[in-house]
Amino acid sequence: MPTSLDRLSPWRACVAPMLDWTDRHCRYFHRLLSPHARLYTEMLTTGALVHGNMTRFLDYSEQEHPVALQLGGSEPADLAHCAKLAQQWGYDEVNLNCGCPSERVQRGAFGACLMSEASLVADCVKAMIDAVGGDPAVPITVKHRIGIDQIERYDFVRDFVGTVADAGCRVFIVHARNAWLKGLSPKENREIPPLRYEFVHRLKRDFPAFTIVLNGGLADNAACVEQLRPGADGVALDGVMVGRAAYHTPWMMAEWAALLFGDEQTSAGLTREGVEAAMVDYMQCEVDRTRGWEHGEVRWPQVARHMLGLYNGLPGARYWRQVWSDHKLKDLPAAEVFRLAHQRPEKRVEQAMA
Incomplete structure (x- = not known):
């Protein structure tokens, strides 16, 4: 029908x-x-x-x-x-x-x-x-x-x-x-x-x-x-x-x-954090899929750059972008960067000083 x-x-x-x-x-x-x-x-x-x-x-x-x-x-x-x-x-x-x-x-x-x-x-x-x-x-x-x-x-x-x-x-x-x-x-x-x-x-x-x-x-x-x-x-x-x-x-x-x-059901439960988590899974899959490729491995920063506007206009968006853009974190697993991006900024500072 x-x-x-x-x-x-x-x-x-x-x-x-x-x-x-x-x-x-x-x-x-x-x-x-x-x-x-x-x-x-x-x-x-x-x-x-x-x-x-x-x-x-x-x-x-x-x-x-x-x-x-x-x-x-x-x-x-x-x-x-x-x-x-x-x-x-x-x-x-x-x-x-x-x-x-x-x-x-x-x-x-x-x-x-x-x-x-x-x-x-x-x-x-x-x-x-x-x-x-x-x-x-x-x-x-x-x-x-x-x-x-x-x-x-x-x-x-x-x-x-x-x-x-x-x-x-x-x-x-x-x-x-x-x-x-x-x-x-x-x-x-x-x-x-x-x-x-x-x-x-x-x-x-x-x-x-x-x-x-x-x-x-x-x-x-x-x-x-x-x-x-x-x-x-x-x-x-x-x-x-x-x-x-x-x-x-x-x-x-x-x-x-x-x-x-006119499709209110398909995206009814969509959340920014849920989309971000799905992207983290995708990043890991791409890293695993291309490991050892002759034409270049995929690293998660190549993927993450496209989602930096996801929280635009919301409190904490700037800090979140800074974490995902931090080149010093590029060797960490994407899941760990995801965790850091949602950690309170002051908590991350405390851990860095410990």
């Missing part, structure tokens, strides 16, 4: 791909907080997958599903090869990056600069769809901006979406800012170009059959709820994608089950 969850878009709430942040350890942590969120890998270039250590880049935990692989590239054949790899590894989606404005990415002729070559993006999308045999379990999606540089006309992004849709793409994740390809850093590109949420909502009205997800500037859950409300015409976006807010204040994701999915 269908439930309310079945009627919602699989892209209802997403955590954005973030370079150096959304690795497999981060995604495992985020999954503990939100059972329904769609999680994305860091952007992986086709060159890294074709010529690098495939297992190192593609390995993930089964608990992460649904998880999407984001690719950076502009050669249809290479993207097709990587999409096939994603299918073989069991990823739930392959996403093409057409939104990153960094100069390094531009030198590789991909990212946001691809928005000026909609026909090439369409060729890339078609090659990837063909590579996975049109498998509905591995949708090929595109993440892009609303414009580039001084092109601020709505018809630019409308025509981009229309061209790419002709190749078979049906899911568009739209960062509601222009990308300025010269003169701004990636950080400034997330802050200086103005947000134009109305462009994203207009896309949904013009392409009602497509999945349209809004990204950019969503700092809290109230902003997410606001963007998901139907407009005066009754048309609503299919989802939101949150980036740095989810990373720095991860407990906001603990509210998504009830707030965004």
